[in-house]
Amino acid sequence: MPRLILLNGAPAVGKSTLARRYAEDRPLALVLDLDVLRRMLGRWREDPSGAGLRIRSVAAAAAREHLEAGYDVVVPQLVGRVEFIERLGSVAAEAGARFDEVVVLDGEESLVSRFAERTRAAAEPEHVEAHELLAGGESALRDWHGLVSRLARERPQAVTVACVPGDVEATYRALLAAIGIDPVRRVRP
Template structure:
């Protein structure tokens, strides 16, 4: 009997490697959908002027895409910082509804390292999305906002006991990816 497809939620602070690991996972697991909500949001016209509405639309589109992909029997990995439980609960409910397995993983480094890693990525990245998020957070008192985001994430993790924690080791993508695979059960 074939295993049920999984909806893998890869949460964590900005800059800890969610997108890198999701991309690698999809590359190594054929037909897995790497469903990056930030990339979907970028497809919404004038999203910068309508941030809250664009975010809601992008998450709704992500769930619709995840539904179609899971129903086709394929895995979905969603790399996304989530400091509130609402989307996580909707994703878990979707997985149950379509008969898929829901796996919630959080990549973590220390608060200080997470803030430093994000700041460095924003400063050096050639990815326009990374630079854009860096500018947004800079206007919102960058390091303090990043620390607050980290704390919100920890609150979510504490409230969700089935969450699997993977330590994000800076500079060790291979080791962190191996830990992710181990947390996923192989």
């Protein structure tokens, strides 16, 4: 059975890194990184909010098609609105796939440091854009951390994965265990 995995979490928590790592282990698994997809919309910066909503619709359609073909989909995205989470759950159900809602967590101070370091390094264009779009700076980042932490507590079907600072593989193994995949054999139960 294919899976649709939402990796929710505050900026710089490692969602995209975990999504890419998951795809490395699974043939034709699709990483639907909405920040990357949004950049493909013409003049998206003129209406970032509208572009975000539009790309969520595009991603839902792509996820449905890929799941129906029998392949896994991973969506690494900061989601503060429950409506999009529920939409992804519906897409998975309609495609006969399993939906894994995962919240990737890190401590607030660690997150602030990670975001600052990621912005300084600016390895990916979407990281620079995330910094530019984060109105309110550090205060807004702390607010996002609080929102994601609250969502993790309020959504009983969500599983949490704690970041292991500096150890992507350990965090990845924790993700696999949280969604019921043997992290050693990588076999679905």
